[in-house]
Amino acid sequence: MNQPVEKEILFYLHNRAPLLFFVLDSKGHIVEANEHAETVTGIQLRGTPLADLVVDFSGTFNPGSFARECHKEHLLNIKTRWGLPQSYYFTFKEVRNQVLVFGRSDAEEIEGTRGKVQSLNEDLNNLARKLHKTNAQLEQLNRLKDQFLGMAAHDLRKPVSAIVHYTEFLLDEASEALTSEHVGFLQTIHSSTALMRRVIDDFLDVSLIESGRFHMNMAARSMEDPMNRSVALHRPVAKKRGVTLKVCLPCPLPMIPMDDFKIEQVLNNLISNAIEHSPPGGEVAMALSLTGEELRVAVRNAGEGIPARDLENLFEPFEGGQALKARGIRSTGLGLSISKKIIEAHQGRIWAENLHEGGAAFCFTLPMSPQNPTEQDP
Amino acid sequence: MKSADSMLNEELYQEYLKALLAGRHKECREKVQMLIHKGMGIKDLYTDLFQRSMYEVGELWENNRITVAREHLATSITDSLLNLVYPSLFATARTGKKAVVSCSVNEYHQIGAKMVADIFELHGWDGHFLGANTPAEDMVRFIHEVKPHVVGLSLSLLSNLDRLKHHIEVIRADFPQMDLLVGGQAFRWGGLEAVRSYGGTQYIPNLERLETTLAEA
Numbered sequence: 001m002n003q004p005v006e007k008e009i010l011f012y013l014h015n016r017a018p019l020l021f022f023v024l025d026s027k028g029h030i031v032e033a034n035e036h037a038e039t040v041t042g043i044q045l046r047g048t049p050l051a052d053l054v055v056d057f058s059g060t061f062n063p064g065s066f067a068r069e070c071h072k073e074h075l076l077n078i079k080t081r082w083g084l085p086q087s088y089y090f091t092f093k094e095v096r097n098q099v100l101v102f103g104r105s106d107a108e109e110i111e112g113t114r115g116k117v118q119s120l121n122e123d124l125n126n127l128a129r130k131l132h133k134t135n136a137q138l139e140q141l142n143r144l145k146d147q148f149l150g151m152a153a154h155d156l157r158k159p160v161s162a163i164v165h166y167t168e169f170l171l172d173e174a175s176e177a178l179t180s181e182h183v184g185f186l187q188t189i190h191s192s193t194a195l196m197r198r199v200i201d202d203f204l205d206v207s208l209i210e211s212g213r214f215h216m217n218m219a220a221r222s223m224e225d226p227m228n229r230s231v232a233l234h235r236p237v238a239k240k241r242g243v244t245l246k247v248c249l250p251c252p253l254p255m256i257p258m259d260d261f262k263i264e265q266v267l268n269n270l271i272s273n274a275i276e277h278s279p280p281g282g283e284v285a286m287a288l289s290l291t292g293e294e295l296r297v298a299v300r301n302a303g304e305g306i307p308a309r310d311l312e313n314l315f316e317p318f319e320g321g322q323a324l325k326a327r328g329i330r331s332t333g334l335g336l337s338i339s340k341k342i343i344e345a346h347q348g349r350i351w352a353e354n355l356h357e358g359g360a361a362f363c364f365t366l367p368m369s370p371q372n373p374t375e376q377d378p
Numbered sequence: 379m380k381s382a383d384s385m386l387n388e389e390l391y392q393e394y395l396k397a398l399l400a401g402r403h404k405e406c407r408e409k410v411q412m413l414i415h416k417g418m419g420i421k422d423l424y425t426d427l428f429q430r431s432m433y434e435v436g437e438l439w440e441n442n443r444i445t446v447a448r449e450h451l452a453t454s455i456t457d458s459l460l461n462l463v464y465p466s467l468f469a470t471a472r473t474g475k476k477a478v479v480s481c482s483v484n485e486y487h488q489i490g491a492k493m494v495a496d497i498f499e500l501h502g503w504d505g506h507f508l509g510a511n512t513p514a515e516d517m518v519r520f521i522h523e524v525k526p527h528v529v530g531l532s533l534s535l536l537s538n539l540d541r542l543k544h545h546i547e548v549i550r551a552d553f554p555q556m557d558l559l560v561g562g563q564a565f566r567w568g569g570l571e572a573v574r575s576y577g578g579t580q581y582i583p584n585l586e587r588l589e590t591t592l593a594e595a
Contacts, residue, residue, distance in 0.1 A: 118450055119510075122488055125457045126509050129464060129492070133499075136468030 020078070020088055020103030024050055028063045031098065042081025050101065053078050055085045066092040067099045078103070142210070150207030153200045160200060163193045202334040206317070209341050216262060216345050220255040223288055223295060223366075226264035231286065234271050242280035245271075248287045256295055256368050262342045263366075266350075269335040270299040270362045277303035277360070294348075294365040302359040306352055314352050315340040339364075346370065385418045386426055395431050399438075399448060403455045410459050420463055420500050424493055425585050428456055432489060436563055457489050460496065473502035475595075479530035480508035480517050482541045490562055491532035497585055498530075501592040514548040521553065529553075530582075533562040539569045546576050559588075 013021065015035045022045070023032040033045040041053055054061050055077040066074055070093045077085040088103035167190040175183050208214040231245055238245050267286075274284040282302040289296045306314065317337040343350040343364045350364040390409065397405040413423060432453065439449040479495040481488050488510035498505030506524055508517060521529060529549060533542045542560070549556055560573050561582040573579055582588050 114447065114450070118454060119486075121454050122457060122510060125461065126488075126492075126507065128461050129507065132461070132464035133468050136465075139469075140472075 022101040024099040067094040146210040153203040216259040218257045221260040222253045226260045230267035243278045244283045246285045266339040274301035277301045298363040300361040305354040398452045401451045476504040476526040477528045478506045478526045480512045481510045482545045486510045487534035514545045528557045530559040533564040536564040536567045
């Protein structure tokens with residue numbers, strides 16, 4: 001090879017070629033390096049020990065001993081200016097008290113890996129597309145289910161209400177003309193259809209909530225009104241079960257924005273649950289308190305308490321119902337989840353907790369000054 | 379829905395393209411999110427941003443102005459950005475019509491075909507996308523399963539024309555009446571006559587034409 005050609009090759013290797021080239025002194029410090037080595041490492045290399053550039057977990061890197069195996073390639077990882085180490089196959093050769101070091105990257109391996117990563121990325125994106133598509137289909141099916149539920153519940157409510165009212169009428173007006181067995185039949189019809197109407201009402205509420213049409217009629221009200229109405233409604237049932245209802249109201253109660261009929265629905269749900277969970281002779285206590293910016297309502301019962309595993313999911317649809325069902329109490333399993341939606345629409349919180357003295361408390365809060373309180377969809 | 383011009387001006391487009399070519403995926407994502415937030419329509423986003431930039435990236439690669447690695451990076455970023463559109467894309471009202479869109483064997487450029495499947499979705503069709511490098515037998519099995527009204531085939535490299543023809547022939551053997559749409563950047567260099575010789579096969583040069591075709595369907 002003539003000298004000018006050799007010179008051009010050396011120039012190219014030194015300034016252009018994408019390989020690493022170092023000349024080390026006897027102590028392993030860099031005496032000379034090519035352009036690419038400086039680009040990859042991003043530092044001034046002259047005087048730097050090569051060992052400083054190598055990611056050496058085992059602490060066994062030794063350029064001198066590597067140079068004695070000049071026929072062998074060593075896979076080493078080099079610290080780069082991009083933060084991530086880069087792998088090179090190095091050969092070391094000792095020449096007149098200096099060590100020549102050449103590092104090459106495996107283009108085939110890099111390209112193969114890049115292709116595979118790209119293919120995995122495409123698979124991931126395609127799966128994400130499928131997931132979005134399936135989600136949209138499920139949402140559509142859910143909307144159809146709610147629509148069907150709403151229509152069915154709406155159409156069933158009228159005839160079921162008629163049965164409840166006519167049974168009430170017969171029990172009030174015609175009991176004396178009937179045998180006690182027939183009165184018992186009527187009472188069973190009445191309680192069964194009343195339960196059916198509650199189920200239908202819950203389904204209608206769920207349908208409205210899911211369709212975003214469960215609107216709140218917010219106005220400044222005192223909690224006293226829905227509380228009194230709810231307690232009055234439950235007194236006969238409580239008396240029948242031998243349960244005492246006790247109400248503790250602070251005086252005076254502030255007027256706060258609420259949909260009082262929806263809040264009454266929540267209270268009805270919590271108080272009826274509390275009565276059903278109280279043993280005969282037990283007490284259900286309703287306590288209202290003012291804490292800072294919130295009004296807090298607690299409904300306590302003296303029952304067995306709630307198993308820890310049920311506490312977390314109690315307000316999920318059908319979960320509360322499962323807990324109640326296990327105790328032999330009839331429930332749609334939707335009451336607590338509807339209550340949660342109502343309270344959240346008021347920007348409040350609702351939760352359940354077991355009491356140290358036994359029994360459980362269902363509590364909710366309503367903010368005194370909710371943000372944008374005029375109309376909230378749950 | 380606001381017009382594309384009012385949101386995606388030339389300056390913003392050039393900034394996006396620059397970020398795309400530099401591999402700055404976060405910047406690209408932010409720009410697309412901003413456009414979606416401002417109410418830019420999906421069709422405009424696909425044609426005026428994704429399609430335009432990918433055509434430009436393809437040209438830069440064909441003219442040896444960028445490496446294949448950079449072209450793949452830009453494609454991967456664009457592919458991931460399509461996910462931002464999907465929540466609203468799949469929520470469009472359904473027509474009950476179905477399309478299957480696929481790339482033939484050895485075709486690894488999937489993004490164009492995927493955008494075609496998405497435009498079907500935008501028009502209320504079920505746009506099933508089978509991905510890159512799909513064997514003809516797998517595609518036919520899927521067509522039997524889904525029973526689409528239309529099948530779309532994408533060709534990016536003219537060197538794969540014979541494979542595309544094989545796909546068409548395999549489909550025609552089982553579904554002689556099936557409407558076929560073909561498209562892709564490969565047809566800028568030829569191959570149209572070969573594809574048109576198969577009856578019931580229509581060439582769709584870009585997303586705008588697909589839009590028109592679907593609007594007329």
